[in-house]
Amino acid sequence: MYETMNNTPKRKKIRIRYIVLICLLIYVWLTLLIPPLGAFYSKWIYPYVSVILSNFSKLFPFSLNNLFILSGIVGLIIFPIYSRYKANQRSWKKIIFQVGVFAVCFYVWFYIAWGLNYAQPDFFQRTPMCKNNTYDKELFSDFLEEYLGGLNNSYTLIEKRNVNRIRKEIYRQYFSLNPDDYGIHNLTMLPPKHKKILFPKLFTKMGISGFMGPFFCEYHINEFIPNSQYASTLAHELSHFLGVANEAEASFYSYIACTNSMENEIQFSGYLSVLNYVLHDAKKIYTEEEYDQILLGIRPEVKEVAKQNYLFWKKNCNPTLSSAQDKIYDIYLKGNKIKSGTENYSEVIELLISHQQWKREQEELYRIQEGLK
Template identity: 45%
Template structure:
């Protein structure tokens, strides 16, 4: 028994050492992201797709319950363990979870960012460049408008896989590990809607989940966003960027519109910050009223489900989580998609045209 315990501790120490070394040594982060993670994700997603429910959600839920109630059971029901041993057991379990999280997916935080992977240079905002981007974006947004009333989930899956296969070689992202990735519905959708989360990446089993309350106009872009996380993308801005690229390249008008709509709030947020009141009002008035009406209805829909108290707690925790994993802007990272789109458009417009398949 004591020998088994020693072996377990040795294995845990080795795994933790691998995690910390990979986080500290850039070349190891690249090796993990480019060579190791694709194998891990293929294996874990092949297993998790066999299950009809989100096993990652269930695993997290049972782990939290275990951490809360195991001390009570060990101390007061079994009456065998001292508090010191109970706390040590809890700490060991958390360390195993920590190692599993990073080895299964989290070490992707140690890879190069979008600019490093693609060699596309960052373009600094200037009033002229931003105005040009916004003008082009609004024209395309208005032209793409269509009334989205239903969700064709298999079609979204096929188009997303095709889109990622199309941009993989040139935009620094892996190809999907399966031709039909299985998306799961979050187990606790009503609670998740209370904190305003529309989708998530389940790192422990490499599965991605979507909120069961998602609206038809949001579903394609959210699907593509979470699929980007499955493909090893950790930055929320980058996941937004890839979802935009995949959806707006689609020949399906509903998916294409969802892509343009997905960054509208980020465009307006940046415009509010960078433009004068007169310029912003002019920009706002150029957007088709049907689109603004839809955006406002979507926002109202989620606000009716949102709990400010629980949502603020979730936002605070997630902000700390992102900052602790090398994303210094925290939750503001979502809106940094505009910088990626501007840099990409400037690069493409100066003779670096992405080949189409």
């Protein structure tokens, strides 16, 4: 009788935990299904969650996200074996239930800590910019002329990266973006420094230059990447930290932050980051002769940097690991409201063209207003 009474508070605590977990799971599902809840999370919940988690994680010099995932995988392997074969054996039914509870905790933590940013309205719903057709030849040509001018003029040989200077400049550029115009949370406080990847050689073999660690709001940079890719990668991952889940949008913000900079090496990194996407779309729009003329319009030094970057990844990237990672990430993105999967990266050009047209409209409006004064 006494033992039963003694166990009652413990059972109540366990029951409360399960109720809380179920409530959080329902909240996650509702947020993923109802757009206004996604917008509310991104605007009012995530900024505070990110501050709490990132302030905790910055106390550690290593990646808590990587450690957490590794520990979780090891735990899922060891726990069932240990629970089954220790002195007081648990039934397989109980073991499977407990593993399921852990998986649900993992799932809920991922989404509440960062993953619900996938549920926020898309770029064109968050900004005053209008969607334009990427394959409109006139619009694309207009963008291409401006882009190639910026790419060629910003070229600089980056022999050594100044990490602190790059980081401060990228922060400054994000500080300057108007949230109402760009649909991104402004930096209201200095963000934590990026974390180094735990196994950089392995990630290089998979073709990964950086990633967002959602469980503790840590953004990671692969220190092995070429110097010309460093600034744009840092800016890309920082946008994820600011709540941007869509890869095309993250590439867009990275491009804007870098190309707005007066630092040539940062500016060049921004222009270079979308070169492959620009050429990919150009090949679809123009004839072979026109495309060849576009290639001739790129500075030889820029081509050499692009070639060296290609050779770097060709040499260091393992095709099997890279292909496996691409397939897994494609499934992950499609499961999180990014219908195009890994093709989403290339959709950055649509955003850049729309941004260019919007800027011109704003400039024209400003001239009209000045003329009326």
